[in-house]
Amino acid sequence: MPDSPTIESRLAEGPASQGPATSSSAEGPASESPVLARLDDVSFLYGRTTALDGVSLTIRAGEYIAIVGRNGSGKSTLGRVLSGLVAPDDGRVELMGREVYSGVSGAVSAEKHDSLAGSPPAQTDANAAEYRAARRDIGLVLQNPADQIVTTVVEDDVAFGPENLGLEPDVITGRVREALEAVDMTRFAQADPDRLSGGQQQRVAIAGALAMHPRLLILDEPTAMLDATGRDDVMRAIDAAHRGGTAIVHITHMPEQAARASRVIELRDGRIVYDGPSAASPFCAAPRHHDSPAASADTQVGTHNTAPDTSSTADAFRVENASYRYRDAATDSWALRHVSLTVRRGEFVALTGRNGMGKSTLATLLCGVDAPTEGTVRVFGTPTATARQRRSLRGRVGYVMQHPERQLFAEHVEDDIAFGPSSLGLPTSEVRRRVQAAMDLLGIAHLANRVPWELSGGQQRLVAIAGVVAMEPEAIVLDEPTAGLDLEAAARVLDALRALHAEGRTIVMITHGDTSAASRTIRLGECTETDTRAGDARTTDARTTNARTTNARTTDDGIADATTPSSADAPHRTPAQNRAPLARLDPRALIIGTLVGMVGMFFVATPLQLLWAFLGVCAVVALSPRSLRGTLRNCHGMLASVLVLGLLNVFFVRSGTPLAHIGSLPITDEGMRNAVIYSLRFVFVLVLGLAMTACTTPTKLTDAGAAMLSPLSRLGVHVDEISLVMSLALRFMPVMGAELRTLSIAQATRGGDVASGSPAKRCRAVMALIVPMCAAALRHAEMLGTALDARCYEGGAHRTHWHRSRWGIHDAIALLAVAGWMTALLLLPRLVTILAA
């Protein structure tokens, strides 16, 4: 099939070119429109739960369909079946004109599998081939954009799908360009996806799917994690995709989004209860559900008017002109700016405001996790400026972070809840009493012996909240405790908070939803004086062309991530002609040159060699992109520790004239000389390594490494797959680093501090980090695996590479220069002795 230059003209490629491009009629396009997907009486079981029950439907080219239904109605499963990623348990599935699954053949394959022990049944293999072929024309976009993006450069990520399809590089270039244009992300082509907002990331994910020219695009709740701006941007991108001729299946829970489709399919309990025009759909006619806070006033008196404890004049929280900037962040990005508020003892305050206004940051300041960069925060009269002051507050303020179920780690629910109170050093009987009281309050006493991961999401949330409540803190700060919960679980949480409030505890709750339980609402971002630069960075990060909006963006957990080590800190690469000389080299030459340089450093033993090495490093830094200098500035921590390590050498060299003594250890002049040389060697090695990463991207490096190691594949080593693992790991490292940071904060407030306490306590604290991180890894991996399947990754065998760099003359020059430098380095001592003689 010849590749066409634009998405619009793709229509001519289809077998039925006479079908209308866009169908707004509810009956569907004219009958000549090819059938893209047909399900006949399909059923799907998860263990014993029925997800789909006798579902039949037909999807034709060019349709715009919304699939709606409550949580658990089966719409996600239906999306997976339509995308060709999972096979059902019964019925018949036809995708792209191919019969990919047939109930009878399924039973046959189960039979055959029993008789031919070990070998895969032939019938399933045939289906797998059909599925693989059908998937090439089907795209899938998932809910969490971060889990679908596989590289660190936007355009490389969009190219991933076409590479998997085995397209030629120049074809891929065209596809990437038009896909980015369709979603209006062209000016972010060189940006690091991790630094974009959720809406922008989701558009990148959509572009990645569109670049494969799918005839059917399925989107599974793509806007569920986005704010209003992000939602609008994504809906526009979906419209653009539809205009291009792609059939759209949009799984959503929002009636106003479903109304944009021409046809609505509503599921309930795994069955289709409505399949027809969106105009006549009862789901679309339902009253809208607002996520935004009800009132626009700054303070709001709710129906629950429990008077705060006015007899005590002590405030629970007193924030005076506090500002907060994350460490290692650029100087003009503040997470919080000039915030002042007071919460009296016994109040129940709701904290609202748009994403990015700093609510989560404020929560961590109230809990004494950190001190404000400017201004003061006082908790029960104690300021939080010093670490000792903050430690004294431990146990008095409870902190429930976003998605607290992510911090569960123990084998049984009871043990997890007991983690907090045990760390307070209470006797076992008291711990048990508190645990029981907390479980009773949240109605989960019957779950005491259950395994946390066998519970539903809502139950896990209640367990996590119980874990904080069991510490019986005087005040509790909760970050979106009801987000993502169904009505029953949300009500349970709010009832528990009301009961705690009635006991006299102070409650601060960040929420986007129902604030009626609170006696007062504070809205962040309106009455606070925001620094215009920081404000611009935050509010306009969706529009700015400068992709360096890192610190204004908040991660999934609401805490801006700016402290993770980032090697490729080059968000905005300039076009080829303006690139620094070293950045233009083939990555293989970079790797070889860096390794040779590093080896050479370990031959530096004399001051002259040190000077020569220093000159080499200066040359490298001068020829590297300017971003390297920024990275070096930010790395002074690493550089300092390397220096210290080297300087310790001074204690080992005893030869030479002693200059001083520390105790019985002599410090000699030779010792000093060696210490300086060896520590500087380490620094040079570090700089070379950082230069290499600044000159290229992790993906290009791993591709180059894989290319150089490809002979190993003949020994059975899966080089291509391993290199994909490496580049994916590098891409996800910042994400996991952010989760680790949030997690360690949450566990620290429960008393799980790795840095202090008895060895047993510290081991338990480490375990409280390790287990949830493994859970997080598995959670992301599930989505990532699905994304890889959806983008047709099938091993390295038939993949092409968009950026296939070739050895050029500058590579030869660079390697010769390195060889020359190395030779000179090794010959220098000999040269000196010859000259001296």
Next chain:
Amino acid sequence: MGVSQHTQNPTDQSNSANSASTAKTANPGKTTDTARVTPHSHSTTGSGTWSTRRIAVYALFVAVALALSFISVPLMPAAPFLQYDPSGIIALIAGFAFGPSAAAIVTVLTWLPHLFTNPFGAIMAILVTGGASIPAAIVYKRHRAFTGAVIGLLLGDVIAIALAIVGNLIITPLYSPGITVADVIGMIVPFLLPFNLLKMAINTIVTIAAYKPCSLLLKRTDA
């Protein structure tokens, strides 16, 4: 195909009849529907190269280990240059969960990026982490039980400590010529041995404590 279908249908029905009886007790309200369905694997991908799930899981474990590898805590105040990082625990867990090759891959890929900033540190880390996790995974593969895990861990500890000392003997004089092999030998008893014992102890204890929760976690995601 038609003929073979016919002959196999009766057995097909008896199979589904069996599952119908269990399905009926589970879902009393859906008797007729579930009677037809024989639950089996929902996979749509054939065998061959690594599955995307394997790639994704390895990648995320390496990502977690990478994030942890940047945490360094000195364990002994007397030797502040000997630092501990928790990433070795991830390699141990990966080895138990997915096998010795997974342990090897997680070990090497975690430290490969570090090779370009601290080469000798990275080499030592690969030796020690690999020495601890790969033998443990091999032993556990043969004895898939808690006792197998403990024996594997202890064996791995011994090998790792041995490799740490031998590695230090070879590498430390290489990057600091002022320090001779004799110097390193002198450091073994006061510094190297206690530090590595402590490090292995932490990793072993935490892995043992995390064994049950992690295996329950993995069982759930496989379902």
